Amino acid sequence: MRLTVRYFAGARAAAGRAEEVTAAGRSLDDLTVELAQRHGDRLAAVLRVASFLVNGVTCHDRQAPLPGGATIDILPPFAGG
Numbered sequence: 001m002r003l004t005v006r007y008f009a010g011a012r013a014a015a016g017r018a019e020e021v022t023a024a025g026r027s028l029d030d031l032t033v034e035l036a037q038r039h040g041d042r043l044a045a046v047l048r049v050a051s052f053l054v055n056g057v058t059c060h061d062r063q064a065p066l067p068g069g070a071t072i073d074i075l076p077p078f079a080g081g
Contacts, residue, residue, distance in 0.1 A: 001025070001068025005035065010076040011050060014043040024068040028052055028059055031066065051075045 001024040007015045016039065022031070036044035052059040053073040054066060066072065 003031070003066055003068070004071045005031070006071060006073045008073065008075050009078060011043065011046045011074040014046045015039045024066060024070070027065060028054070028062040028072070031072065046076050047074070049077055051077075 002021050003024045004019060004021055006019045007017065012018050015035070022034070026034075032047045036047055052062075053071075053075065055070050056073075
């Protein structure tokens with residue numbers, strides 16, 4: 001199975017893409033380590049402060065296995081009013 005990772009705002013700029021597909025079978029913490037290694041320090045900094053949605057629901061357990069076929073949204077802090 002695969003995961004779809006979608007980047008928003010500053011995460012998109014740091015990753016240099018809006019979306020990518022990667023292998024499933026790991027936790028959110030494991031996935032963020034892989035993404036930081038793949039895309040570098042700029043994305044790693046964003047990932048440290050980002051919120052994550054798994055299939056549209058806020059992820060509270062970063063150690064739980066991600067379901068195959070899931071969409072992971074990476075949302076950096078937003079400013080505005």
